[in-house]
Amino acid sequence: KNEVEQSPQNLTAQEGEFITINCSYSVGISALHWLQQHPGGGIVSLFMLSSGKKKHGRLIATINIQEKHSSLHITASHPRDSAVYICAVGPVLNYGGSQGNLIFGKGTKLSVKP
Amino acid sequence: DTEVTQTPKHLVMGMTNKKSLKCEQHMGHRAMYWYKQKAKKPPELMFVYSYEKLSINESVPSRFSPECPNSSLLNLHLHALQPEDSALYLCASSQGPSLTYEQYFGPGTRLTVT
Numbered sequence: 001k002n003e004v005e006q007s008p009q010n011l012t013a014q015e016g017e018f019i020t021i022n023c024s025y026s027v028g029i030s031a032l033h034w035l036q037q038h039p040g041g042g043i044v045s046l047f048m049l050s051s052g053k054k055k056h057g058r059l060i061a062t063i064n065i066q067e068k069h070s071s072l073h074i075t076a077s078h079p080r081d082s083a084v085y086i087c088a089v090g091p092v093l094n095y096g097g098s099q100g101n102l103i104f105g106k107g108t109k110l111s112v113k114p
Numbered sequence: 115d116t117e118v119t120q121t122p123k124h125l126v127m128g129m130t131n132k133k134s135l136k137c138e139q140h141m142g143h144r145a146m147y148w149y150k151q152k153a154k155k156p157p158e159l160m161f162v163y164s165y166e167k168l169s170i171n172e173s174v175p176s177r178f179s180p181e182c183p184n185s186s187l188l189n190l191h192l193h194a195l196q197p198e199d200s201a202l203y204l205c206a207s208s209q210g211p212s213l214t215y216e217q218y219f220g221p222g223t224r225l226t227v228t
Contacts, residue, residue, distance in 0.1 A: 030212070030213055030214050031213055031214040033216070033217070035219075040224075041221060041222070042120075042204060042219050042220055042221035042222045043157070043204065043206075043219035044219065045216045045217060045218060045219070048214070048215070048216045050214065086156060088156075090212075090213025090214060091213075100162075100170060100213065101159045101170070101172065102159070102213060102217075104156035104157060105156065106155075106156060107156060
């Protein structure tokens with residue numbers, strides 16, 4: 001079982017729809033990151049969360065530490081939101097540190113049709 | 115300036131060539147990363163530099179040789195690569211090596227080994 005699971009793997013939506021992408025993880029974490037990658041391109045960091053909720057424009061990210069679950073919501077979706085959305089967690093190490101390797105989910109490919 | 119730049123954008127090299135990938139950031143970040151990403155897969159961490167010292171090497175073959183000449187620059191020297199090394203190589207930086215800092219990614223270098 002992967003330490004970071006995302007759902008759905010693929011998502012097609014009509015422009016204007018409300019979108020939710022889910023991320024569940026099985027390790028203790030210091031932070032959770034949501035990343036966006038457009039086709040053929042680099043990665044943009046959308047949010048870094050350790051608790052609660054963050055909002056930036058039409059994007060909202062929430063995290064429930066007790067349930068080890070995070071969601072990324074997109075309101076009023078637009079074709080330019082079409083991209084792969086990646087959830088990544090920073091694990092807490094044995095000694096309590098938080099350096100090292102992010103654990104990535106496999107990504108959710110979102111396609112928003114006009 | 116919140117940008118990480120990478121050159122070149124595309125690189126085609128033969129298995130006997132020597133080439134270098136370059137990455138630059140002017141955000142005063144003290145951690146810099148090299149990732150390798152194959153198509154439809156999440157990024158895989160290769161190296162981490164923390165305060166200009168190599169802190170993590172994820173068992174990367176010696177045909178990849180990283181270098182951090184100063185706090186703004188990160189190079190990846192390539193020699194005697196194999197076709198399976200063809201991938202998107204991403205550079206990232208963060209304020210420090212803790213995974214509780216956001217990572218800022220460059221646009222990547224798409225490498226093809228022939």
